[in-house]
Amino acid sequence: MKEKKLLQALGNVDEGYIAEAYEVAPKRKKTKTKLIWAAAAVLCAIALLTAGAAWERIYVATNDLDQYPLVNPAQVADEAIRLTVEEVTASSLRVYCTIDGVEYGKNSIYILEDGPFTIEKKTENGWEALPTRFTDPEWKATRVLTDGDYDWPVNWSGSYGVLEPGTYRYQTVVLEGKAPSCVEFTVTDGPKEELVALLRTTLDSSSYCVRNRVTVETSSLEHLNATDRAGIESITQDSVIEYWKHGDEEMKLTYVEDKLVGGFMHKNGLNYTLMFEGDASYNPILGWSRWTELKRDRLFEWAGLILDTGEYELRGAADGSGMELVQVEERTYEEYGVTAIWTSVWEFDISDPSACAAQLEQQDVDAASPFSWELEKQSREAQTVAFVNTEPQPITTAPEAVERALAEYSGDYTRAIVYRDETAGMWKVEFQDDYGWKGYCYIYMNDNGITQMIAEGEPRVW
Amino acid sequence: MDDQQIIELYWNRSDEAIVQTQKKYGRLCYKIAYNILGSHQDSEECVNDTYLRAWDVIPPKRPQKLSAFLCRITRNQALKRYESNTAEKRGGGEVPLALEELAGCIPDSSSVTAVTEQRELTRKFNEFLSRLPAETRRIFLRRYWGLESVRDIAQTLRLSESKVKVTLHRTRKKLKTYLEQEGIVL
Numbered sequence: 001m002k003e004k005k006l007l008q009a010l011g012n013v014d015e016g017y018i019a020e021a022y023e024v025a026p027k028r029k030k031t032k033t034k035l036i037w038a039a040a041a042v043l044c045a046i047a048l049l050t051a052g053a054a055w056e057r058i059y060v061a062t063n064d065l066d067q068y069p070l071v072n073p074a075q076v077a078d079e080a081i082r083l084t085v086e087e088v089t090a091s092s093l094r095v096y097c098t099i100d101g102v103e104y105g106k107n108s109i110y111i112l113e114d115g116p117f118t119i120e121k122k123t124e125n126g127w128e129a130l131p132t133r134f135t136d137p138e139w140k141a142t143r144v145l146t147d148g149d150y151d152w153p154v155n156w157s158g159s160y161g162v163l164e165p166g167t168y169r170y171q172t173v174v175l176e177g178k179a180p181s182c183v184e185f186t187v188t189d190g191p192k193e194e195l196v197a198l199l200r201t202t203l204d205s206s207s208y209c210v211r212n213r214v215t216v217e218t219s220s221l222e223h224l225n226a227t228d229r230a231g232i233e234s235i236t237q238d239s240v241i242e243y244w245k246h247g248d249e250e251m252k253l254t255y256v257e258d259k260l261v262g263g264f265m266h267k268n269g270l271n272y273t274l275m276f277e278g279d280a281s282y283n284p285i286l287g288w289s290r291w292t293e294l295k296r297d298r299l300f301e302w303a304g305l306i307l308d309t310g311e312y313e314l315r316g317a318a319d320g321s322g323m324e325l326v327q328v329e330e331r332t333y334e335e336y337g338v339t340a341i342w343t344s345v346w347e348f349d350i351s352d353p354s355a356c357a358a359q360l361e362q363q364d365v366d367a368a369s370p371f372s373w374e375l376e377k378q379s380r381e382a383q384t385v386a387f388v389n390t391e392p393q394p395i396t397t398a399p400e401a402v403e404r405a406l407a408e409y410s411g412d413y414t415r416a417i418v419y420r421d422e423t424a425g426m427w428k429v430e431f432q433d434d435y436g437w438k439g440y441c442y443i444y445m446n447d448n449g450i451t452q453m454i455a456e457g458e459p460r461v462w
Numbered sequence: 463m464d465d466q467q468i469i470e471l472y473w474n475r476s477d478e479a480i481v482q483t484q485k486k487y488g489r490l491c492y493k494i495a496y497n498i499l500g501s502h503q504d505s506e507e508c509v510n511d512t513y514l515r516a517w518d519v520i521p522p523k524r525p526q527k528l529s530a531f532l533c534r535i536t537r538n539q540a541l542k543r544y545e546s547n548t549a550e551k552r553g554g555g556e557v558p559l560a561l562e563e564l565a566g567c568i569p570d571s572s573s574v575t576a577v578t579e580q581r582e583l584t585r586k587f588n589e590f591l592s593r594l595p596a597e598t599r600r601i602f603l604r605r606y607w608g609l610e611s612v613r614d615i616a617q618t619l620r621l622s623e624s625k626v627k628v629t630l631h632r633t634r635k636k637l638k639t640y641l642e643q644e645g646i647v648l
Binding site for chain 1: 464470473474476478481490494518521523524526527529530531533534537538541560561564583584587588591596599600603604606607608
């Protein structure tokens with residue numbers, strides 16, 4: 001049928017058009033929920049002050065949930081919220097939560113699945129809070145449609161490390177405004193004793209490089225046509241993920257077929273992500289840009305991930321340097337008639353702090369991407385507002401430009417990207433609100449840090 | 463959770479990737495599958511197949527647009543299932559209607575050069591789509607890519623059914639003219 005040919009050809013059209021047709025942009029509910037949760041925020045602030053951290057809440061509604069009435073936490077009794085845990089390792093677990101009285105399809109609810117939690121250890125004197133390595137300043141309340149059952153993973157590799165054997169309790173607030181819910185769990189080193197020791201040694205080290213190399217070896221591809229060959233080759237690419245740490249700085253880099261395709265970093269007390277031209281990771285790298293959404297736990301997640309794995313083999317020295325964890329898995333791709341052997345090797349190295357220091361040192365967060373002040377001055381519509389930056393305060397680096405620009409911009413932003421016009425002696429700081437889905441703000445400043453223009457950009461569309 | 467984070471979960475081989483995918487895109491994938499298959503059970507299975515396929519492909523693939531990536535897998539899985547269902551005389555959905563409508567877009571073949579390469583046809587489609595206003599493009603793709611009913615499109619995009627019908631009619635006419643001008647013969 002000829003029309004079928006059209007249907008098939010249409011099936012392969014540009015993904016941008018499909019995404020445009022089925023746009024699912026993240027929605028946030030800040031303004032509304034700030035009012036709803038105002039009283040709870042006070043409670044939270046008190047709790048967090050005692051924890052020594054300044055938490056910030058972000059409310060996220062997954063798509064299409066607005067049609068369901070939101071459950072009012074005041075109508076949920078504290079004892080109606082019950083937690084159990086499964087898949088316990090020394091560095092992670094999965095929490096199962098049951099909330100009585102919530103019916104599927106009748107209401108939606110904000111769950112603090114990504115919220116702050118504490119781990120306490122049972123001692124002779126009762127429950128003792130464990131010291132955290134750092135506090136994460138941001139957490140999210142996700143609005144979900146639930147039948148009262150909900151579960152989420154918890155990985156404390158970064159904040160608490162790898163726990164010693166013992167009895168612990170996990171404590172968190174599931175619904176804001178409710179009393180914290182607790183659940184006990186037991187950690188044993190079990191059969192993975194040697195591996196747990198290795199992870200503990202590595203995490204406790206002030207410098208390390210943990211590298212995960214995945215290589216894929218396929219059976220013969222000779223029987224495949226060019227399209228299918230390209231298809232299976234794209235599925236079976238080799239990849240490397242590296243986690244670097246030196247002192248208080250950490251970084252995660254991801255490579256595919258030796259090309260750097262992603263990176264997160266905590267450096268000089270700030271969080272960054274790698275930016276690529278056109279926001280596509282196969283394009284050239286633009287550089288590091290300020291990223292407010294990075295949770296530092298993500299830079300330590302490797303420990304929890306490793307402990308969660310199945311069969312493995314440990315090779316190398318037992319002192320924590322130069323050790324390797326090897327996993328081999330065979331996968332079959334029936335549609336291609338191909339089998340592939342996936343080999344995942346985790347390498348641990350704490351022996352060379354200077355290499356770790358150099359690796360983090362060479363990440364240039366001071367650089368800025370080029371732009372043309374002349375062109376943008378003409379093309380953008382300047383806002384008619386009084387500028388704050390009217391007294392000289394020279395700017396020499398990208399972080400300085402962001403700090404200076406923040407005096408002019410009080411809105412939310414997920415990314416801040418710095419541009420520089422060398423010839424004109426101008427800086428541009430682009431603040432992306434919700435990655436641009438809610439708009440952009442551009443602050444233009446000269447080398448003396450004096451604001452020359454402020455402009456806004458239309459929200460991003462697919 | 464943003465798409466980049468979900469993709470990271472796949473890369474980390476975390477089961478949570480499927481949970482988050484289901485949460486964010488489960489309903490959308492189900493809708494696409496249901497439009498094609500018209501059966502709850504088949505659509506559920508098709509969406510589950512989509513998750514497994516995504517799990518197999520990420521890593522090492524790093525989709526540029528996760529929503530489009532998942533939608534495409536779902537559509538392909540659903541069409542495959544539709545074909546086997548119709549062979550067994552089961553199934554329904556919007557496919558026969560959409561095919562009938564698309565048949566009207568195929569130009570007469572007497573005066574033009576035959577171009578039957580699928581890839582070339584897709585390239586021409588991309589070009590055609592790029593010339594359409596965004597709203598028209600959305601309506602057109604929801605109908606002929608996602609095989610949604612006119613009623614659903616109208617509801618989702620908050621348009622009247624007649625507006626959707628007229629837009630589709632005009633766009634089909636444009637497509638036919640365009641394909642003729644481009645010398646497409648199927």
